[in-house]
Structure formats: C-alpha cells, structure tokens
Amino acid sequence: MQVSDFWPQNDDRAIHLKEAHALVNTLRSVPDRVRNHRVDAYVDNLACVFAWENQKGKDPQLNNIMKELYNFTVDFNMDLKLIYIPSKSNPADSVSRNISAQDCMLSREKFCLVDSTFGPHTSMGSYLAIPRVNGTCLSCGGYNYQNYRFCQVCGEKRWLPNEESVDHFSLDEYNDQKRILHLESMISSTAYNKKKASLKKELDTFLESRSKTMISATPEDVRLFLMFKDKKGKTQVHELNCPFLGKSKKQNCFCPTRLASGTVSSLMGQLKSLFDDCGKQGEWTEFSLLKQGNPVSSTVISRYLRAIQMEQSFAHVPIKQAKPVKPSGGSLSLPWSEGLRVSVTPRAMPAGASSPGRVTHAGQWILGADFEDQLHYIWSSFSALALDPGSPRKHSIALVGTPRWVDGKNGESFSFHMAQQNKPSKSALIHKKRKCDDSEPCREDDSWPRFIVIKGTEEKPISKISPFVIHKQIQSVAGTVKKVSKMRSGNLLVECSNKSQSTNLLTMSTISNFPVSASPHNSLNSCKGIIRDRSQYLGDLTVEEIGEELSSQGVTNVIRFQIKKNGNIIKLNTYLLTFRTPTPPPSITLGCFGIRVDMFIPNPIRCFTCQKFGHGSKQCRGKQRCFKCSDEGHEGTNCHSESSKCVNCGESHFSSSRDCPVYLKEKNIIKIKTERNIQLPRS
DNA sequence: TTGGCCTGAGCGTCGTTTAT
DNA sequence: ATAAACGACGCTCAGGCCAA
Incomplete structure (x- = not known):
C-alpha cells in the first residue's frame, strides 16, 4: 500500500515541520491500520525523532505538531515509535523525488500557446490544466473540448467536423502498439529469453513453496534455489580420496553430481537479470533497516559461487569445452597468491626441456616463497610449447587460488602484484583452462600448510570470542581438524589433517561476524x-x-x-x-x-651483550657482560682478568664454551623442538 | 527431437595507470 | 589535469553435448 501527497508550492515551512506534518497526515490516512496497534514509523528527519522521543523540542511549531501526533496516538490507542532512517536508505524518499502528475501539467498559458500553434490535439486528459468543455462523448457521455479527436474520459475516437486540421500530437496508436508487440516478441523469442522465462517460472514456483514472491525474496531464498538447482547438475564432484578424482564423465562411484560452477555463475546472471526486471535493482542492503536491492548481488550469493568454484577446483573437475591459451609474449602478468593450485598435464612439458628436478605435476600445490620461481618456470615452459607449431596442443594450465600473500618475515598480509598494472583479481580463477588430458591421474603432493594461525583484530581478539562459537565455525569451515591450541600471542593455532581442511581454513575471514585472518604458521610449516x-x-x-x-x-x-x-x-x-x-x-x-x-638442529643463540641464551644482542634488554670473566661493564675483548667465569653456569670457563652444561641443555631443548616440530615453550 | 547442462566469446563498464 | 590505454570482471548469448 502506498500513500502519497504533495505540499503546496507556497509552503515554505522548515523541512522538519513538513516531515512531522507528513507523518501525522500519513497516520490519519490509514486509521484502521494503526488503531490498537504498535506502529514503527521510519522518519528521515532526526529533529522529529528526537522531539518525539524526548516529548519536547526547541521549536514551538514542531512541538505543536508533536502534540497533535500525541493526541492522535491517544485517540487511536496506538503505541508509536519513531525510527531514524537516512534519506538515501529511505524508499519513501525516492518516491517523493519522482515527478508527480501535477508536475507534468502544463500551465494554462503554455497550454494555450501549444493549442494555438499546433491546433486541436488528443489525449493527455487529466494531465492538462485546462477544463474539459464543449462536447459530449457519444460513447461515455463525458465532457470534452470540442475539437478533441479522442474522448478525454474513455479514449474513444470521436467524430469531428474538421478532420482536415493538422494534428501533430496524434499517434497511430494501433500500428505503434502492433510494432511494439512485434519488437517485444523478437526479444522474447530468443533462446536466452526463453531460458530466462523458463527459469522465472521455476523460481516463482520455488518461491511460492516458501510463501515468497520475487519482491519479498531474500539472498537466502536465492541461495536455496541455487542449491535446489544444484541437485540437478550432471557434473560429478569427486571426493579427494576418490580414485576417479580428475576424471571426466560419470564414474562408477558414490561421489555426488552437481551443477558446474560455470553454470551456477550463468544462473546467477540470469537470476540477477530477472530480479532487475521486476524492479529489484542495485546492491543488496543487508544491514540497512529496510532490506532492498537485488538479492543476487548479495555477498551471500557471491560467497556461495566462490565456494562452489573452490570445491570443484579441489575435486579437479575437468573443463569440458576448451580453448587454446595464447601466451602474452612471455611476460608474466598473473596475480599470484599463496596456495595456488597448478594444474598442468604432463604433456605440457616440452620433451627435453624440463630438467628432472623441475617438472611440475598436475594438481601440484605451490606454496610459499618459491612460488614466483615455479610460476615463471611453468609459464615459460608452457609458452615454449604453445609457440611450438608441432605441439599436440593437448595440455592445460590452470591456476586456482585466493589472492593473498603472507609475508614470511612479519606475518602480515598484503596484496601483491608483479608486472601487472591493475590490482590482482578477486576471482579465484586466474587463467583460462584448456581441455584436460585425463589419461594420467592428478598427483597429490603434500606441500600444504598443516599449521594455520587464526588471528583476530585489535577490537575483537580471538580471546574475546566464545570458544564454542570458534569450535562451531572451524567445524563448519573445515570439519574435524587434528588439533586446535591457543598460542601465547592469543591467536589460534590449528593443525589440519588434510589439504582441504588447510585450504578451507585459509579462506576463513570471519567468526560470528567478527573479522579474522587465517595464514600459514611462519615456522611450523617448513x-x-x-x-x-x-x-x-x-x-x-x-x-x-x-x-x-x-x-x-x-x-x-x-x-x-x-x-x-x-x-x-x-x-x-x-x-x-x-x-x-x-x-x-x-x-x-x-x-x-x-x-x-x-x-638440522641449530646451535643455541647466545647474546653477545648479556651472554644469555635464547636471544640475540639486537633484542637484548640486559646489561653488557664480559664473556670471559662475567663482570658487568666491559666486553671480552677489553678484559684483563686472568680468571674465567661463565655467566650462565658460574663455572670457570668462558661463557662461549661448548662444554657449558647450560649450553648443552639449550642444545637438547632445540633438538627436541626441531625433531618434534613443536613450539619452544612446550619443548 | 527436445530440453537442459555446460562453456566460451563478445560486449560494456569500471578502475587504474600512463602519456600528453 | 585530462585523455587514452589497459585489464578485470560481470552479463548476455550462442552453440556443443547428452540424455530422455
């Protein structure tokens, strides 16, 4: 239901008075709907909201309107609550900015000018400011201006005594309508629009089963619809341990069949277009008071698509139709990331060109600092083959991952791009794929990060989030992981059992709506x-x-x-x-x-300043002590003492002695740490 | 033969970088 | 400061493929 009205042009009151008055008028216009009800009214004027909430205001005029409003709520036994909504989020505001019927009227002077210039004309009826006079319609009996060719009340064509007069405003409505229908049918007869119409029918039925319409549909409804469609897919998505992993066509296993990620993407495009057509345009505003916009634009849907793409890339779903890759002159302009899956079939390696240690196998995961080298190698060898006219052209290269890089030294995340003008793409799919030769199964390698660190933010560290919520989130993202422990820094250390857990955890960005970041542990993964x-x-x-x-x-x-x-x-x-x-x-x-x-068991680090083990001189907070005599205030090079004393054990040897029991104990701790790959405090 | 799944090409838009 | 160039991405659409 829509209620609207206009202020007179000479109403020059302040906007807050008009807003308050409009509210009173609106409520008055729907008395039966508000009587004996609690009513939430969204108002885009803070002065009104505050005046109502505080039951007083600085402006006496506003207070008078508020009194009027109060009396109305008492008369109608109504509990009124005013809620502020910004103008740009207020759907009623956009309506008020539309051109009204009154705006479209010609003034009397302009109308007479048009009338005298072009002669008698048709249509427009109530949109003209001139009264209808002189002449009665034979069909409906309505009053009309005497020379109108069509009745201004019912639209029926009228007999006119002066048919020869020129009528510039008249339209050949019948033929125009016919042509419009013809053009419309041309559009709707295309295969794409037929598909869209079919999809709309299906969507309507689905929404109806959920007591919804396209107008009231939310992103969640759209996601459920996509999942409903997903069950009809024919692309088999194999489990990681399935022997048919990477094979095309339907295999004799129990792995589920789903819609290909490309189809999901295509469906999303069609759905977005359908919602656009029914007036739900723009970004979905999940967090505003009034949810509006195109539900397909919601992050819920884009995350769903990303998840589907990721799932199918892990399952090595081969691409059915393939196109040749055209190397761009050998320059590497791919965004890179940590955790890219490289899918190169063995035939992509030119015979004789690959040295034994450098063959990159299909399905290999490239991680960490050597990424750049490997990618360069893959790209150059691939380019060499693609440029070879004798190449069998049956090979593929596909890089799938998340554009994120974790600095090994500082543990900070930052975006990175090389030989690339623009920012790295958000899309997980980096490069076009060619038809996969599935004669040789993809080989899993084990170079994936087993230890993932999950960090919170300063405002909301991990320690402030409920452990039950954390547990549930990790369960939902990665399933049952091997171990979760808390680090001294307060961050979470998650030990993964398999590669998919690791990859899924690395994509985790929130826990219970609080932003977190997941990255491979700096030392435990190497x-x-x-x-x-x-x-x-x-x-x-x-x-x-x-x-x-x-x-x-x-x-x-x-x-x-x-x-x-x-x-x-x-x-x-x-x-x-x-x-x-x-x-x-x-x-x-x-x-x-x-x-x-x-x-490799490293030797214990001894500080050259304080001579203690476990830190270097750059991090030392102790005092300068001599490594020969252990006295404070001078270095060993300036020591004139004839006796020696160890700072760490107190015995008569230099602090640098390899026989020092403290040194040997430290070395043993480091050995345990290294052999068991655990953190120093535990060792 | 038909309908649905699936993919890639083409086009437009947008944001960034580079050249003038 | 502005225009041009460039790349990424989203959307539309056509055609191949396959099963019923």
Whole structure:
C-alpha cells in the first residue's frame, strides 16, 4: 500500500515541520491500520525523532505538531515509535523525488500557446490544466473540448467536423502498439529469453513453496534455489580420496553430481537479470533497516559461487569445452597468491626441456616463497610449447587460488602484484583452462600448510570470542581438524589433517561476524635439513642453481656452509636446505644420485651483550657482560682478568664454551623442538 | 527431437595507470 | 589535469553435448 501527497508550492515551512506534518497526515490516512496497534514509523528527519522521543523540542511549531501526533496516538490507542532512517536508505524518499502528475501539467498559458500553434490535439486528459468543455462523448457521455479527436474520459475516437486540421500530437496508436508487440516478441523469442522465462517460472514456483514472491525474496531464498538447482547438475564432484578424482564423465562411484560452477555463475546472471526486471535493482542492503536491492548481488550469493568454484577446483573437475591459451609474449602478468593450485598435464612439458628436478605435476600445490620461481618456470615452459607449431596442443594450465600473500618475515598480509598494472583479481580463477588430458591421474603432493594461525583484530581478539562459537565455525569451515591450541600471542593455532581442511581454513575471514585472518604458521610449516655432499656431486654449482634444480622436491632455499680460516673463506660440502614440508624427506636426489637428508638442529643463540641464551644482542634488554670473566661493564675483548667465569653456569670457563652444561641443555631443548616440530615453550 | 547442462566469446563498464 | 590505454570482471548469448 502506498500513500502519497504533495505540499503546496507556497509552503515554505522548515523541512522538519513538513516531515512531522507528513507523518501525522500519513497516520490519519490509514486509521484502521494503526488503531490498537504498535506502529514503527521510519522518519528521515532526526529533529522529529528526537522531539518525539524526548516529548519536547526547541521549536514551538514542531512541538505543536508533536502534540497533535500525541493526541492522535491517544485517540487511536496506538503505541508509536519513531525510527531514524537516512534519506538515501529511505524508499519513501525516492518516491517523493519522482515527478508527480501535477508536475507534468502544463500551465494554462503554455497550454494555450501549444493549442494555438499546433491546433486541436488528443489525449493527455487529466494531465492538462485546462477544463474539459464543449462536447459530449457519444460513447461515455463525458465532457470534452470540442475539437478533441479522442474522448478525454474513455479514449474513444470521436467524430469531428474538421478532420482536415493538422494534428501533430496524434499517434497511430494501433500500428505503434502492433510494432511494439512485434519488437517485444523478437526479444522474447530468443533462446536466452526463453531460458530466462523458463527459469522465472521455476523460481516463482520455488518461491511460492516458501510463501515468497520475487519482491519479498531474500539472498537466502536465492541461495536455496541455487542449491535446489544444484541437485540437478550432471557434473560429478569427486571426493579427494576418490580414485576417479580428475576424471571426466560419470564414474562408477558414490561421489555426488552437481551443477558446474560455470553454470551456477550463468544462473546467477540470469537470476540477477530477472530480479532487475521486476524492479529489484542495485546492491543488496543487508544491514540497512529496510532490506532492498537485488538479492543476487548479495555477498551471500557471491560467497556461495566462490565456494562452489573452490570445491570443484579441489575435486579437479575437468573443463569440458576448451580453448587454446595464447601466451602474452612471455611476460608474466598473473596475480599470484599463496596456495595456488597448478594444474598442468604432463604433456605440457616440452620433451627435453624440463630438467628432472623441475617438472611440475598436475594438481601440484605451490606454496610459499618459491612460488614466483615455479610460476615463471611453468609459464615459460608452457609458452615454449604453445609457440611450438608441432605441439599436440593437448595440455592445460590452470591456476586456482585466493589472492593473498603472507609475508614470511612479519606475518602480515598484503596484496601483491608483479608486472601487472591493475590490482590482482578477486576471482579465484586466474587463467583460462584448456581441455584436460585425463589419461594420467592428478598427483597429490603434500606441500600444504598443516599449521594455520587464526588471528583476530585489535577490537575483537580471538580471546574475546566464545570458544564454542570458534569450535562451531572451524567445524563448519573445515570439519574435524587434528588439533586446535591457543598460542601465547592469543591467536589460534590449528593443525589440519588434510589439504582441504588447510585450504578451507585459509579462506576463513570471519567468526560470528567478527573479522579474522587465517595464514600459514611462519615456522611450523617448513623445516630445515642438512645434506653432506661428500662425493662432491654438486661441485661448484651456485646455491641458486641448486635451489632451482631441487625446487620440485620441496626445497625452497639452499645455504652452503662456509668457514673462515686464516682470513680466507673456505666453502664446505655441507648444505642447509629449507623444505616447504613440516618434516624433511629422508633423502633427495641430486640428478641421478640419491643423498641422505639429516635433521638440522641449530646451535643455541647466545647474546653477545648479556651472554644469555635464547636471544640475540639486537633484542637484548640486559646489561653488557664480559664473556670471559662475567663482570658487568666491559666486553671480552677489553678484559684483563686472568680468571674465567661463565655467566650462565658460574663455572670457570668462558661463557662461549661448548662444554657449558647450560649450553648443552639449550642444545637438547632445540633438538627436541626441531625433531618434534613443536613450539619452544612446550619443548 | 527436445530440453537442459555446460562453456566460451563478445560486449560494456569500471578502475587504474600512463602519456600528453 | 585530462585523455587514452589497459585489464578485470560481470552479463548476455550462442552453440556443443547428452540424455530422455
């Protein structure tokens, strides 16, 4: 029901008086609806709201209207509550800004001018300010201006004595209507519109079953409709442990069939268009008092689509129709992220071009700091193949992930783009895909972050959120995880059992409407290992070259140990490798030679200022002590004492001694920490 | 043959960067 | 400061494919 009225043009009262008066008039116009009721009225004027709430105001005129309003509520036994709504969110406001019928009227002077210039004319009826006179319609008996060709009351064509007069305003309504219908039918006869009409019918039926219409539908209704459609899909989405993972066509397994993510996206487009057509346009305003806009524009729906896309990318759903990829001159202009899934079929590797350590397998997950190198390699090898005229062109590259990067040093999230003008895309799907050759199953690798840190915000740290809510949220996002513990910083440390849990947790952005961020743990997801190249397979290769060769075996960084002897730097045959897995592999291959990998147990850090273990001099808050005599106030280089005393154990040896019992104890703690991959306090 | 699923091409819009 | 160029993205639509 819509009630509307207009103020006289000469009403120059202040807007708050008009608003208050309008409220009184509105209530008066619907007495039966408000009598004996509690009424919430949305008003876009704060002065009115405050005057009513406080039962007084500064403006006597406003107070008079409020008294009138009060009397009305008493007479009608009504409990009235005024709620403020900003003008831009107030649907009634937009109506009041529309052109009214009165606005469309010609003034008497303008009408006479038009009439004298163009002669007698038709239609417009009540939209003209001139009275209808001189002439009665034979059909309805209504009064008309004598030369009108059509009755101003019923629209019937009238016989006129002067048919020859020129009528510029007359329309060939019949033929125009016919043409409009023809044009309309052309539009509605297209396949797309037929589909849309069919979809609308289906949506109407669905909404009817929920006692809703398109006008009252919410994003939740739309999501339920999409889920209803989802059940009719024919794309089989395999579980991660299904042997048919990555296979196309229907397989003989119990994995569910769903709508392809592209179809869901297409459906969303059609639904959005349908809601637009019925007047529900613009962004969905979930948090305003009056929910309005297009429900398909809601974040509920876009998150649903993202989830579907993610689910199907994890399930390696192959793309049915494929198009060739055109490499853009070798320049890498892809947004990158942590946790991208790279899907490259083995045939994408040009024969002979891939060195043994660099083959990227289908379904491989690229994580962490070596991402850039790997992506460069994939892209260059792929480009090389695509540019090769003899290429069988049956390979694919697909990168799917979330554009987010976590700084390994500071643990901060920031967006990143390389060789890219614009910001990285929000879309998870980064590059077009080509037809997957499913002759070879996709291989899972285990380089996914097992330990995820979930941080709250300063306003709402994790500790302020109910543990039950946290538990439920983690359950809903990732299922039953291996372990959840609280870190000393107050953040949550979640240990995942499988890759999908890890990936799902990394997408978590809220817990109970409070923003949180999830990122891989900085140290627990990687480890270090030692290789001793006694046979000198590696010769004089640089660490960069070695790192590149070993990257496919999970190596993200290589450091070669060296010592200083007589002022000369001597390179040792011991290498420190960083792996992107929580534990190092027992061995790796250097080309065709296997070599054992030992756990790297770092030496305890001793502070050069206070000589205590566990921190460096940069973080030291203690006083300067001598490593020789343990006295305060001077360094060991300036020590003239003949006796020695350890700062840590008090025995007569230098604080730097490797035989110090405190040093040995520290070393043992670090060994336990490293071997069990646990945090220092627990070890 | 028909209807529905599925995907990619094309187009328009918007935001950002670069050139003038 | 402004225009042009560029890329990302959303939406529309057509056509291939497949099952009933």
